[in-house]
Amino acid sequence: MARKKIALVGAGMIGGTLAHLAAMKEMGDVVLFDIAEGMPAGKALDLSQAGPVEGFDANLKGTSDYKDIAGADVVIVTAGVPRKPGMSRDDLLGINLKVMKAVGEGIKANCPDAFVICITNPLDAMVWALREFSGLPHNKVVGMAGVLDSARFRHFLAEEFDVSMEDVTAFVLGGHGDTMVPILEYSTVAGIPVPDLIKMGWSTQEKMDAIVDRTRKGGGEIVQLLGNGSAYYAPATSAIQMAEAYLKDKKRVLPCAAHLTGQYGVDGLYVGVPIVIGANGVERVVEIELNDEAKVNFQVSVDAVKELLEACKGIDSSLA
Numbered sequence: 278m279a280r281k282k283i284a285l286v287g288a289g290m291i292g293g294t295l296a297h298l299a300a301m302k303e304m305g306d307v308v309l310f311d312i313a314e315g316m317p318a319g320k321a322l323d324l325s326q327a328g329p330v331e332g333f334d335a336n337l338k339g340t341s342d343y344k345d346i347a348g349a350d351v352v353i354v355t356a357g358v359p360r361k362p363g364m365s366r367d368d369l370l371g372i373n374l375k376v377m378k379a380v381g382e383g384i385k386a387n388c389p390d391a392f393v394i395c396i397t398n399p400l401d402a403m404v405w406a407l408r409e410f411s412g413l414p415h416n417k418v419v420g421m422a423g424v425l426d427s428a429r430f431r432h433f434l435a436e437e438f439d440v441s442m443e444d445v446t447a448f449v450l451g452g453h454g455d456t457m458v459p460i461l462e463y464s465t466v467a468g469i470p471v472p473d474l475i476k477m478g479w480s481t482q483e484k485m486d487a488i489v490d491r492t493r494k495g496g497g498e499i500v501q502l503l504g505n506g507s508a509y510y511a512p513a514t515s516a517i518q519m520a521e522a523y524l525k526d527k528k529r530v531l532p533c534a535a536h537l538t539g540q541y542g543v544d545g546l547y548v549g550v551p552i553v554i555g556a557n558g559v560e561r562v563v564e565i566e567l568n569d570e571a572k573v574n575f576q577v578s579v580d581a582v583k584e585l586l587e588a589c590k591g592i593d594s595s596l597a
């Protein structure tokens with residue numbers, strides 16, 4: 278059986294880390310695509326030369342030609358530009374929308390059967406636009422945000438409770454970052470819900486609130502510390518988990534930006550919800566009963582996404 282093929286569109290900080298992880302895990306052959314000349318080929322060559330030391334077998338290729346992503350089984354998209362000082366949200370939207378258009382058309386022409394994971398920000402709008410431009414089925418295009426947000430949440434909870442991160446699960450809904458909606462009742466240590474842990478004296482509501490707040494601002498905290506760029510290790514590893522769920526038909530239950538058709542009262546938008554990812558892409562949207570507070574917070578998230586989509590439609594009339 279031929280190796281799987283993983284195309285990484287955008288070979289920057291996250292793209293390079295994705296390539297490293299995909300090769301180390303022998304997920305398949307890797308194509309690094311970027312508009313920057315030379316750089317993707319340089320990264321591919323460097324990573325290939327890690328192969329003999331690590332003992333992985335994967336062909337890595339860098340390219341600026343969309344034809345090289347032909348037949349990819351998975352495409353992970355990080356192409357785009359970050360927001361720079363002085364740039365308005367609409368400036369950023371305009372630039373990254375154009376990028377999504379080029380990427381969507383490249384995918385449509387070369388690998389329409391791929392499972393596509395979008396990471397480019399602003400995530401909930403970009404994944405929607407990428408789906409529109411590519412024309413792929415909605416179950417084959419998802420956004421990576423919830424796995425990262427919940428990983429950040431799990432990290433902080435594990436530190437607070439002084440237990441293994443492996444034993445902490447977190448349940449988050451809604452948009453990426455600021456509008457993330459953590460559901461504490463469904464976040465657990467070895468199955469024990471956080472509210473019960475508070476009752477057991479393991480922590481306090483105040484500390485939980487502070488952790489939720491830090492998680493929401495988790496990306497910004499790293500941007501501040503790095504001084505030049507944004508997080509890349511955890512975002513890459515989160516997307517790889519989603520890719521593996523698809524390639525290995527694992528039917529993982531993961532929080533992702535998925536297209537909703539009435540679930541949670543939302544129709545036609547991409548919003549962060551738990552989904553089952555298997556060989557058919559998004560196989561199921563997990564719809565839970567929300568309490569009143571979560572409903573209000575989720576609606577804030579949905580409204581923020583709607584507003585972004587309206588802005589996108591204003592910028593590119595083909596999306597209207």
Ligand code: APR
Binds near residue numbers: 291310313358396397
């Ligand atoms: N086609 C392909 N690649 C492109 C295009 C395009 N039209 N436009 C820009 N790129 C490439 C850039 O050349 C760059 O190498 O996308 C890459 C982005 O990499 P970085 O700037 O290093 O950004 P990174 O940290 O990887 O984050 C990528 O993910 O989390 C989000 O907010 C983040 O939107 C950003 C994305």
